[in-house]
Structures are given as structure tokens and as C-alpha cells.
Amino acid sequence: MGTVTEHAPDVVLVAALLLGAWLLLTAVRYVRADPSTRVSMRQAVRVRWGWVRLARMAGLTVTDKTPGLLAQITAQKGTAPPPRVLTPKIKVKPDQFGVVVRATCLPKVGLEEYQKAARFLADAWRCTRVSVLPDGPGKVVIRGVRLDPLTTSTEHRPTGRPLAEVARWDLGVDEYAAPVFVSLANVPGVTVAGTPGAGKTSVVNRLVCDFAPSAAVQFAGVDGKVSWASEGDYADLAKRMFAFSGDDLDEANALFKRLVELRKLRSSTIREVLGVKNMWHVGPSPHWPLTILIIDEAHTFFREYKGNDAETKRLAALTAENARLVEDLVKKGRSVGMLVLLISQKTTGDAIPTFIRDVCPVGLSFAQKTAEAAVAALGDDIRNWPDASPVTLQDPAYVGVTVMAMQGRPGFTRIRTPYVADADAARIAEATAHLTIDPSLYLDAYLASTGRALPAGREAEPADPPVHLAKRP
Known part of the structure; x- marks a missing residue:
């Protein structure tokens, strides 16, 4: 007892120092945080202080009538210990949009009970919406957003560094501020639809800016809004494209043929x-890059x-051939690393032939004016999810x-994509222009090194880059 009394001041001092350090760290985080995050803090x-009371009112507690060992020891003789009310333990983390609460489950208090109580939690925490998802065995994650991420504009500033995963497309955040990623591996085509000014160009800008620092990705562009590469939305990005065509049907047709030849090779x-x-x-890889059209x-x-x-008959034959060529790329280009990104205001059959559109497994739709346009972009199932329809985004x-539509999630997901400034x-x-090269040059050089004939109309040039393409085991 004397030893405990002797060291008590030291214990109190250590506890006070630890508490002071924690308070100082919390104060520093609070000062450095942006105004929205401070409100969330x-x-x-x-949320932490009111959890026990709120959990009882929302029916997220359970009564344990079996007394514990301590209760049995301290209970008066002849009396039964009172039952215990168990409350799930939580951990709370604030961010710009609200809070992330990780909670444990109890007998009769599981995922379903949390989901039923979500609307009560939203009101008590003053959140726009609350979602509850499983977080491993016996755990749930409760996401409460105070600010609506869908109406909160965000901006993306590209770092200029290669992505850790080449084909991982970072789209933005969903309506609960959770990041949304789409893997483009084994994806032959992507459709992007939406009214003018709804955000189509910005989402493509981000894809190009994030993928451009990697030599394992090459781009080609065709823009029906302009006549020259120096015009329109892709004037700045054209430096990172090994080929570009405007609205001239003959030039676009030649580019499509060029890419089909690459696909065949x-x-x-x-x-x-x-x-x-x-x-x-x-x-x-740099010698066999993902080629995005x-x-x-x-x-x-x-x-x-x-x-x-x-002339009309000639143009009709030309557009019919364009459809056939792009169909070839979409249907046969997946396994050889070719991806087609099709952008149009409406992806109805008269805009993009259904034999092309329906093969593209990834479809995005920004704001639409009609339900028919929404169905064309996302499929007939969007009729069953009216709250998520792009018609409501006008x-x-x-x-x-x-x-x-996200894999592994029911229904449809609404995503806030960030704005990418033209200057960025x-x-x-400009910084990645030196990585731009026609992917066919590597294969041409490889064929020439093996003494095999090159495709008709092409000859190996002395300036072709060195190629070290060895068969992989």
C-alpha cells in the first residue's frame, strides 16, 4: 500500500502529460482543418457523448439478464443482481462531409437493426442521409453525411505521377462521400452520355490526366465538335495523343482503320x-500499352x-464502315489491351449503334432530359430506380x-466527379508529351527484327524506338 501511495504522484503526472498531449494534438488538428471538417469534428x-442514450432510444441495445461474476459477488445476500443493458461500442472519425462511425454488433442488434434505425440516426446527428454497410464479421460501418456530396463541387488537381494501378479509374465520390473506382482491366468499351455542359468532358479530362504519366497507356482521339486538334476541349490534351481527328469523316475513318490494323497485328x-x-x-507495359480511343x-x-x-451515298457508306470498324475494336480489342470510350449526348440506337453500345460493360450518364435517354445510357433497369435516374440531375x-451501375451494389450509384481545370x-x-508514341511502332520493329513482313503500307523506320520484346513464360 505504501508503494502505491509513493508512486501515485508519478502516475498522476504521466496521466496528465498524456492527456495534455492528446488535447494539444486534437487542438492542432482542429486548427489545421478546413471549416467543414471543423464542423464535422x-x-x-x-455523436460519441450522446451514443449511449441515442442507442437506447433507437432500440440498438440488448438486455443481458445473466449477471456477471462481479455482479454476483457484490450482490446482497438473497437478492438477484439487476440485468445489464449492453450498448454497442463505436469509433467515430470526422471528415469534410460528416462522420464515419464503426460499430460492433450484439445479439439481436445486427446489420438489419442498424439499417432500420438509420433514419433516426440521421435526424439525431443532423445528417442529410445515413447509410449502414457491413464492415466484417460482427461489425458495421455507419456513414453519416452532413453536407450532400452530390451538390458540393470538388476540384481535382492531377499530381503528374503514375498511378500505382494503371487501369484503375478514379471517378470521384458517391452520395455518401465514399470514393468510387472502376477497373478498366478487361473492359472493351465505356459509354458516357449526358446533356451539353453536364460534365462529360471533365470526367474524360481526369481519366487522361491521371493515366497520362504512365508510358503503359497511349491515347487516340476523335472529336466530332471540331475540325482541328487545336480546337475544342482536347486542344490541350492532343499533345498526349499519338493520333487525333476532327469531324472529317474520311480522316476519322482512316484512324479507325489504323487502329483495327493494330488490333489485328x-x-x-x-x-x-x-x-x-x-x-x-x-x-x-510501355512496349504493349493499353490503347484508349x-x-x-x-x-x-x-x-x-x-x-x-x-455524295450522300458516299457518306452513308463511310459511316456504316465506321460503325463496322469500331465494332471490331469493341468486340475484339479487350484481350489485346484496346479500349474504346464513346461519348455522346444521347446513346440511343440512332446515335451509337446498339451492336456497339450494348457490348460496352461500363456506362455512365450525366443529366438527361428524357427517360428514354436514361434507359439508352443505363439500361431498362433504371426505370426501377427513379430516385437515381439521371433525369433528376438537371x-x-x-x-x-x-x-x-456498380458491381456488387444493388441498383445505381450517383457519383460526384471533380472538375479538372484546363490549365492543369x-x-x-505538356509534361507527359514525351511519352506519346504510336503503339504499332513497337510491333513493327519487332516484326522487322524477326525478318517478317510488315503490314501493307508501313515500313520500319530507322528512328523507331528500340524494342526488347521477349516471350514471357
Whole structure:
């Protein structure tokens, strides 16, 4: 007892120092946080302090009638210990939009009970909405957003550094401020629809800016809104594209043919060069890059021309061939690392042929004016989820919000995509322009080194980059 009394001041001093350090650290975090996060930090304190009382009122507690050992020892003789009311333990973390609460489950208080109580938690925590998802065995994660992420504009500033995972597309955050990523591995095509000014160009800008620092990705562009690469939305990004065409149907057709030839060459040499049937088994590399074709205002190149004069018939034949060529890329390019990104205001059958559109497994839709356009972009199932329909996104506050079906999630997810400034896009394109190269040059050099004939119309140039393509085991 004397020893305990002797060291008591030291214990109190250590405890006081630890408490002071914790308070200082909390104060520093609070001062350095942005105004929205500070509000969330105060909200997190209220959530912690009021949890026990709120859990009882919301029916998230359980009564344990079996007394514990301590209760049995301290109970008066002849009396039964009172039952215990058990409350789930929680951990609260604030962020810019609200709080993330991780809670444990109890007997008769599981995922379903938390989900039923979500609307009560939203009211008590003053949140716009609350979601409850499983967080491992016996745990749930409760996401409460105080600010609506869908109406809160965000901006993305590209770092200029290569991504850790080449084909991981960071789209933004969902309506609960959770990050949304889409894997483009083994994806042959992506469709992006939406009214003018709804955010289509910005989402493509981010994709290009994030992927551009990697030599394992190459881009080609076709834009139906402009005549020259120096015009329009892709004027800054054109430096990072090995090929670009405007609205001239003949030029676009030539580019499509060029990429189909690349697809055929890759298909015929992939086993020999990579040692696999599917490029994604080894992943893209600088010598076999993921090749992304961006077709903006896609309807320009697929529209049906009707008329009997010679020029109209020629254009009709040209757009029909364009559709056939792009169909080839979408249906046969997946395993050899080719991806087609089709962008149009509406992805109805008259804008993008259904034999192309319906093969694209990833579809995004920004604001739409009609239910028919929403169905064309997202499929008929969107009719069963009216709250998520892009028709509801016509308010200016929803510029930059897109809708898509996510694997592993029921229904459709609304996503806030960030704005990418033109200056940042120009900066990234300028800094990564030296990585731009026609992917076919590597295979041409490889064929020339093996003494095999090159595709018709092409000859190996002395300036071709050195290639070290050895068959992989």
C-alpha cells in the first residue's frame, strides 16, 4: 500500500502529460482543418457523448439478464443482481462531409437493426442521409453525411505521377462521400452520355490526366465538335495523343482503320510476344500499352445519311464502315489491351449503334432530359430506380454528377466527379508529351527484327524506338 501511495504522484503526472498531449494534438488538428471538417469534428464529439442514450432510444441495445461474476459477488445476500443493458461500442472519425462511425454488433442488434434505425440516426446527428454497410464479421460501418456530396463541387488537381494501378479509374465520390473506382482491366468499351455542359468532358479530362504519366497507356482521339486538334476541349490534351481527328469523316475513318490494323497485328502476335492469350494476364507495359480511343460526339461518325445523290451515298457508306470498324475494336480489342470510350449526348440506337453500345460493360450518364435517354445510357433497369435516374440531375447544382451501375451494389450509384481545370490538363499533357508514341511502332520493329513482313503500307523506320520484346513464360 505504501508503494502505491509513493508512486501515485508519478502516475498522476504521466496521466496528465498524456492527456495534455492528446488535447494539444486534437487542438492542432482542429486548427489545421478546413471549416467543414471543423464542423464535422464538433459533430463527432456530440455523436460519441450522446451514443449511449441515442442507442437506447433507437432500440440498438440488448438486455443481458445473466449477471456477471462481479455482479454476483457484490450482490446482497438473497437478492438477484439487476440485468445489464449492453450498448454497442463505436469509433467515430470526422471528415469534410460528416462522420464515419464503426460499430460492433450484439445479439439481436445486427446489420438489419442498424439499417432500420438509420433514419433516426440521421435526424439525431443532423445528417442529410445515413447509410449502414457491413464492415466484417460482427461489425458495421455507419456513414453519416452532413453536407450532400452530390451538390458540393470538388476540384481535382492531377499530381503528374503514375498511378500505382494503371487501369484503375478514379471517378470521384458517391452520395455518401465514399470514393468510387472502376477497373478498366478487361473492359472493351465505356459509354458516357449526358446533356451539353453536364460534365462529360471533365470526367474524360481526369481519366487522361491521371493515366497520362504512365508510358503503359497511349491515347487516340476523335472529336466530332471540331475540325482541328487545336480546337475544342482536347486542344490541350492532343499533345498526349499519338493520333487525333476532327469531324472529317474520311480522316476519322482512316484512324479507325489504323487502329483495327493494330488490333489485328496484336491478335496475331500476342502469344509470341507476351506468351499469353490475354494481355491483362501480364498487364500493360510501355512496349504493349493499353490503347484508349476516345470518340467524342460519337453520333457524328455513325449517323445514317439518307439520299440518292452520290455524295450522300458516299457518306452513308463511310459511316456504316465506321460503325463496322469500331465494332471490331469493341468486340475484339479487350484481350489485346484496346479500349474504346464513346461519348455522346444521347446513346440511343440512332446515335451509337446498339451492336456497339450494348457490348460496352461500363456506362455512365450525366443529366438527361428524357427517360428514354436514361434507359439508352443505363439500361431498362433504371426505370426501377427513379430516385437515381439521371433525369433528376438537371438542376445546375448537379453539374458533374453521373449515374452508373456498380458491381456488387444493388441498383445505381450517383457519383460526384471533380472538375479538372484546363490549365492543369495542359500542364499534364505538356509534361507527359514525351511519352506519346504510336503503339504499332513497337510491333513493327519487332516484326522487322524477326525478318517478317510488315503490314501493307508501313515500313520500319530507322528512328523507331528500340524494342526488347521477349516471350514471357
